[in-house]
Amino acid sequence: MKFYHTCLLSLCVLGLTACSSESEDNDGNADNRDSSEFSTLKDIDANSSTLWTYVNLDSATTVTEDDEWQLAFKRYEVRVNPDLVSLALAASQDDFYNSEGKPIASVFTNATANSELEHLLAEYDFDAMTFNSDTFKTAIGADGTQWYDYDRTTHLLSANDDAWWIIRNSTATSFAKLRVATLSETLDSTTFQFSDLSMEIEFYIQGANDDSFATTASTWTLTAASAAVNRCYDIDSSDEVDCSSDGWDIQADIDFNNRKFDLILNGGVSGSGYAAAYGALNDTGISAYSSASALNVNQFVSDSWSNAFNDEDNKWWAYGGDVTGLESDHALYPNYRVYALSMNDSDQIYLVQVVSYYHSSSAQSANPSIRYVKTTAE
Known part of the structure; x- marks a missing residue:
């Protein structure tokens, strides 16, 4: 069985990330970790409808397509680098949806980044997950x-x-x-x-x-x-x-x-x-x-990369009109699902959670913020 323990990330880059600290006890128990054990990349500029914004999780910065990257963003779409990464859904957040798969308004509107942090810091069995690369x-x-x-x-x-x-x-x-x-x-x-x-x-x-x-x-x-x-x-x-x-x-x-x-x-x-x-x-x-x-x-909809971030059953967001029932609500609500990114050439795994679609200051759309934990499979 593969579980994870948190690795130290020295990622205080331009004030965009929260520093990680590794517990002395590496038993993989989420109860022994606190909220400092994740990194945050805020306000990723994904406004272009045609160009992707590429992210390197190790440096917690945006990079060019020619650089090493694990994730890319364009509006609400997310790609993973097929040369480096395989992807799986780690936390499905089923309680956000009813038995018919419809969003539950009260759950979505009451959920906050703080209330859903536990899912990012939880313990996972990676052997039970199915990892796939992006498909066209x-x-x-x-x-x-x-x-x-x-x-x-x-x-x-x-x-x-x-x-x-x-x-x-x-x-x-x-x-x-x-x-x-x-x-x-x-x-x-x-x-x-x-x-x-x-x-x-x-x-x-x-x-x-x-x-x-x-x-x-x-x-x-x-x-x-x-x-x-x-x-x-x-x-x-x-x-x-x-x-x-x-x-x-x-x-x-x-x-x-x-x-x-x-x-x-x-x-x-x-x-x-x-x-x-x-x-x-x-x-x-x-x-x-x-x-x-x-x-x-x-x-x-445009041609896209199919993966857990984007697929209808597993995507990271719900449309506002479906959540609140208001025709005027065009917002995207995060469901705080957690995705596991397995590096193809090592035992490193990133757990990633999209926490917002809107700029933290201006509230402009297509500026997603993510937080993540770097882990190792054992």
């Missing part, structure tokens, strides 16, 4: 609804033409209703290799100067004898464009023989733009939207 998660399909259907008998894919998304372009000025209307391919029953890919993606576009979505589709047709394509499309021009250009909005990165079926957007972790998606919706759901103006910007 496309906005199209993020909710589990895919743009294709799989036939277990024939092992062929077909278009899920009742699955729709509303996508935003890379400049956040145009929108489109999107669905994959047709999809076909050939499977060799001897070699089990795919060939002859053919698919059509329909866009009902609302340009920057339009008040509503078009009622006639613009169609992007993709064919490949090898059943593999990597091509890009621009909504504004309703045409295919070079993927190396800045103007692409959606990329079809598909390779049947390598089981890759990604529709990628130029935003989030996939590009420098602001492309994002809302959905999936069925035929009835999409018909309710005649204009993109009916959507709130917060309803769109």
